[in-house]
Amino acid sequence: MMIDWSRQRILIFAPHPDDETLGCGGLVSKAKAAGAEVYVQFLTVGDTADLSSRGFSTADERHAEIKAVADHFRWDGWHIAFPGDEYHLKLDALPRFEIANAIERNSPLSIADIEPTIVLAPHRTSYNQDHQVTAEAVHTALRPSNTRVRHHPQLVLAYEEAADQWRYEAAAPPNLLVELLEEEVEAKIAAMRLYGTQIHDHPHTRSEPTLRSLAVLRGMQGGVALAEGFHAMRWLA
Numbered sequence: 001m002m003i004d005w006s007r008q009r010i011l012i013f014a015p016h017p018d019d020e021t022l023g024c025g026g027l028v029s030k031a032k033a034a035g036a037e038v039y040v041q042f043l044t045v046g047d048t049a050d051l052s053s054r055g056f057s058t059a060d061e062r063h064a065e066i067k068a069v070a071d072h073f074r075w076d077g078w079h080i081a082f083p084g085d086e087y088h089l090k091l092d093a094l095p096r097f098e099i100a101n102a103i104e105r106n107s108p109l110s111i112a113d114i115e116p117t118i119v120l121a122p123h124r125t126s127y128n129q130d131h132q133v134t135a136e137a138v139h140t141a142l143r144p145s146n147t148r149v150r151h152h153p154q155l156v157l158a159y160e161e162a163a164d165q166w167r168y169e170a171a172a173p174p175n176l177l178v179e180l181l182e183e184e185v186e187a188k189i190a191a192m193r194l195y196g197t198q199i200h201d202h203p204h205t206r207s208e209p210t211l212r213s214l215a216v217l218r219g220m221q222g223g224v225a226l227a228e229g230f231h232a233m234r235w236l237a
């Protein structure tokens with residue numbers, strides 16, 4: 001499958017700031033270089049107590065990081081659907097229809113408004129409850145329907161993060177690989193550095209060596225040097 005990235009309008013759903021970079025930062029770099037439109041819909045952001053050298057991080061710090069990463073990747077737009085500590089790490093307390101409706105039509109970066117050709121979202125088997133809720137709400141919002149009534153993206157992908165390997169069942173390997181150039185992996189790692197409250201020293205699932213190692217592994221599986229792996233949920237050729 002050869003994708004003409006220059007013709008794509010990409011909408012990424014990220015539970016929190018940094019998930020879009022961890023999961024598909026290389027793809028974003030490749031697509032933007034080709035001329036694609038890229039939009040990022042964050043579900044929530046709030047104060048975070050993390051076991052990192054930075055310790056506690058505030059929502060204001062996270063907002064500043066988003067702006068820096070948005071400039072780095074040259075996103076065409078971004079938005080936070082449910083900001084604040086009331087929702088951060090608590091999306092499973094929200095009615096599912098409210099989240100799915102925001103994704104489908106009620107957000108400024110909804111599927112109905114953006115009409116993306118490609119949608120990316122986290123994988124539902126993540127241990128993180130916000131990731132699970134986001135994945136399942138996107139799945140609901142993209143349910144099969146009449147294309148004359150509701151927009152259907154041609155390609156729907158679940159992105160992977162190294163931390164997703166912590167799960168009960170065996171992890172199915174990605175069934176779609178996107179080849180990356182060295183500069184695209186470097187752009188992904190540089191973006192993660194801009195998320196200074198979230199990046200960790202190695203060994204950690206959000207360390208620079210982890211991001212590079214996963215890119216090398218996925219590249220090897222496709223017979224290339226570097227790649228990102230995805231699970232194709234819909235692939236309409």
